[in-house]
Amino acid sequence: MKNKALIYAAGALVLLVLGVMFLRFELPVVSVSAETLWTVGGFKITNAYFTSVVVTLLIIIVAFVGTRDLKIKNPSGLQNVLEMIVEGLYNLTEGVSGPKWVARFFIVPTTIFIYVLMSNWFGLLPGLAGIGLCQEHHVEAAHAEEAHAEEASHGETAVSSTTCPQGQVIVPFFRSPSADLNNTLMLALVTQVMAQVFGFSALGGGYLKKFFVFGGVAAAFKPDEHGNKRSVGGMMMQLAMGVIDIFVGLLEFLSEFVKIVAFTFRLFGNIFAGEVMLIVLTFLVPVMLTLPFLGLEVFVGAVQAFVFFILSIAFYTVAVTSHDHDEAH
Amino acid sequence: MEALGFDFKLIFAYFINFAILVVALRAFAYKPILNLLEERKKKIADGLDSAEKVKEQAERERAKFQTELEKARLSSQEDASKIAQATAEMREQILTEARKEAEAIKERARAEIEAERQSAQSDLRRQVADLTVALTRKVVGQSIDKKAQHDLVGKFLAEMGE
Amino acid sequence: MDAEAAKLLAAALSIGLGAIGPGIGIGIVASGALQSIARNPDVSGEITTNMFIGIAFAEALAIFGLVVSLILLFVV
Numbered sequence: 001m002k003n004k005a006l007i008y009a010a011g012a013l014v015l016l017v018l019g020v021m022f023l024r025f026e027l028p029v030v031s032v033s034a035e036t037l038w039t040v041g042g043f044k045i046t047n048a049y050f051t052s053v054v055v056t057l058l059i060i061i062v063a064f065v066g067t068r069d070l071k072i073k074n075p076s077g078l079q080n081v082l083e084m085i086v087e088g089l090y091n092l093t094e095g096v097s098g099p100k101w102v103a104r105f106f107i108v109p110t111t112i113f114i115y116v117l118m119s120n121w122f123g124l125l126p127g128l129a130g131i132g133l134c135q136e137h138h139v140e141a142a143h144a145e146e147a148h149a150e151e152a153s154h155g156e157t158a159v160s161s162t163t164c165p166q167g168q169v170i171v172p173f174f175r176s177p178s179a180d181l182n183n184t185l186m187l188a189l190v191t192q193v194m195a196q197v198f199g200f201s202a203l204g205g206g207y208l209k210k211f212f213v214f215g216g217v218a219a220a221f222k223p224d225e226h227g228n229k230r231s232v233g234g235m236m237m238q239l240a241m242g243v244i245d246i247f248v249g250l251l252e253f254l255s256e257f258v259k260i261v262a263f264t265f266r267l268f269g270n271i272f273a274g275e276v277m278l279i280v281l282t283f284l285v286p287v288m289l290t291l292p293f294l295g296l297e298v299f300v301g302a303v304q305a306f307v308f309f310i311l312s313i314a315f316y317t318v319a320v321t322s323h324d325h326d327e328a329h
Numbered sequence: 330m331e332a333l334g335f336d337f338k339l340i341f342a343y344f345i346n347f348a349i350l351v352v353a354l355r356a357f358a359y360k361p362i363l364n365l366l367e368e369r370k371k372k373i374a375d376g377l378d379s380a381e382k383v384k385e386q387a388e389r390e391r392a393k394f395q396t397e398l399e400k401a402r403l404s405s406q407e408d409a410s411k412i413a414q415a416t417a418e419m420r421e422q423i424l425t426e427a428r429k430e431a432e433a434i435k436e437r438a439r440a441e442i443e444a445e446r447q448s449a450q451s452d453l454r455r456q457v458a459d460l461t462v463a464l465t466r467k468v469v470g471q472s473i474d475k476k477a478q479h480d481l482v483g484k485f486l487a488e489m490g491e
Numbered sequence: 492m493d494a495e496a497a498k499l500l501a502a503a504l505s506i507g508l509g510a511i512g513p514g515i516g517i518g519i520v521a522s523g524a525l526q527s528i529a530r531n532p533d534v535s536g537e538i539t540t541n542m543f544i545g546i547a548f549a550e551a552l553a554i555f556g557l558v559v560s561l562i563l564l565f566v567v
Contacts, residue, residue: 032565033334043338052343056350063358070365072372086362095537107359111351182339186347189340261558262551269557307547314544333565 012288019287028129028169030276034180035171037133047132047173048180055118055177089113089309096310097317101198105316108194112187113309116178120271120301123176124294129279132172178271178304181264188263191312192256199319206322211253216242259315263308270304457489458482502563509556516549 034048066078075083089110094102177183199207209215220238223229230238274297281290461482492500524542528535 032561043342044336046334046339049339049342049346052346056346059350060353060357063354067357067361070361072365072369082358083362083366086359087366090363092540096540107355108351110359111347111354114354115347115350177343180339181333182336183343185335186340186343190344190347262554265554265558266547266551269554273557303543307543310540310543311547333561 016285016288020285023286025283025286028279030279032181032272034175034182035135037171037173046180046182047171047175048177048183051122051174052119052177052180052183054174055115055122059114059118085114086110092310093313096313097320101202101316101320104198105313108190109309109312109316112191112312113305116187116267116308117302117305119177119183120305121298122174123179123271123275124278124297124301125174126294128174129172130170131174132170134168135171176271176275178267178301179275181268184268185260185264187267187308188260191263191308191315192260195312195315195319196256198316202320203322207319210322211249211256213245213249214242216245218242263311267304267308270300274300454486454489458486461485498563502560505563506553506556506560509559510553513549513551513553516552517546520545520549 034046036044037047037050038045062078063082066082070079090102090106093106093109097105196207199210203209217239220230220235220242278290278293278297281293462478465478465481520542524538524545527538
């Protein structure tokens with residue numbers, strides 16, 4: 001038992017060293033934005049968008065095939081999985097938002113969860129980074145000079161491991177849509193707009209009272225709750241509280257926008273950083289070392305999808321609960 | 330913004346993508362599966378209900394059966410004891426009758442035997458007397474007189490009579 | 492120090508320093524959640540959900556640091 005483990009460890013170590021010795025390759029170009037694959041009539045099809053379409057189609061096909069003949073008794077494999085996902089997320093939604101809103105809240109965040117999870121994991125599929133089109137080394141205009149300088153210093157030592165001609169790099173067909181800010185911004189916008197819609201539909205105009213709170217200031221010039229006239233000190237106190245309320249409301253208003261940014265960059269940052277980390281690790285130690293980090297990225301991808309889901313549900317729930325009601329109990 | 334790759338056309342394209350996904354999943358996954366879960370829940374509840382009902386029914390049947398069985402056992406016990414009593418009575422009666430009959434038969438048999446004995450005795454006496462007379466006549470011839478003969482017979486008979 | 496070096500340094504400091512606070516915060520959140528789960532394992536599901544919400548809020552700060560880094564590196 002012990003010997004076997006030792007042999008495995010030694011083998012892994014040998015692989016690691018051999019990898020470092022013989023499998024070094026050029027550090028690929030790390031681009032924050034998704035690379036353009038084709039341009040169709042002025043519309044740039046980026047690899048992230050291409051992947052997004054693929055992922056969408058895959059999900060739809062799986063959902064379609066899995067629910068083609070649903071059985072009440074003895075469901076088969078795929079149906080079981082789909083049931084588990086939908087039922088689990090539904091129950092989770094119900095747990096956070098309560099039974100009244102669950103049917104309306106559940107749809108978009110669940111779709112986001114499935115879509116984001118599949119996007120994150122699709123980007124991790126090994127080997128896909130090497131399949132793509134050869135393109136001119138495209139650098140942002142502002143950085144063109146530096147990039148050239150860098151290339152000049154690098155160019156002679158690094159051995160190009162790609163099959164692309166000199167001066168061209170591989171642009172992979174697939175890039176996780178979560179590593180494209182357009183996609184994450186879209187998801188964040190959808191989530192936040194939905195939150196506002198739910199807020200207005202639940203509270204009507206009262207929803208705005210969450211952000212623009214003038215009640216506290218107004219109360220300073222009215223008699224207090226016992227009907228007595230306020231003293232000057234009491235009035236000042238109430239005025240101060242009212243001003244604080246206004247600021248808190250404005251902060252909450254601001255935070256609605258901050259949420260969009262947070263949503264956008266949380267998902268993007270986690271997934272993009274994970275991919276960059278994997279690339280850099282592979283560049284440093286080509287074999288073996290990336291495996292645990294690949295596992296970590298699988299976990300991070302799942303957690304980020306879940307966080308996106310649960311945060312949107314939580315924000316929806318906050319949006320439909322009125323402040324007055326909250327303080328009442 | 331440009332350097333981070335923001336592009337409104339792309340955002341819109343992503344949005345359309347996502348909207349299609351939402352609609353498709355709603356149609357293909359959420360609705361049918363939630364309906365199915367609801368249906369299954371209802372079915373299970375129904376099943377439990379009917380099982381409960383059946384169980385109740387069975388319980389009732391069982392109780393009824395139990396009481397009936399008890400009743401039957403009681404009545405059969407009564408019957409058995411009655412029958413046993415009747416049997417015993419009958420047995421007693423038959424026995425007494427039989428005994429009486431046996432007694433009567435014995436009595437009759439004794440009487441018959443007595444009568445038989447009587448008749449046999451008298452018969453024997455007469456025959457013996459005749460025989461004796463004949464024998465004597467043969468042995469003695471006509472020599473013996475009437476008086477001696479009768480004495481002899483009388484003596485003999487007296488001896489035999491004892 | 493020329494502008495380029497300052498930019499790189501700023502980018503590194505932005506995410507480097509920006510990750511300290513959220514790191515500590517996430518640690519505190521996870522520690523609290525684990526203690527609660529250890530005390531009352533029955534509600535571990537709910538606690539985990541809320542823990543993720545808390546972690547997401549703390550993490551957002553680190554993400555802002557990352558955004559500033561990215562903007563410094565690629566936009567400014």
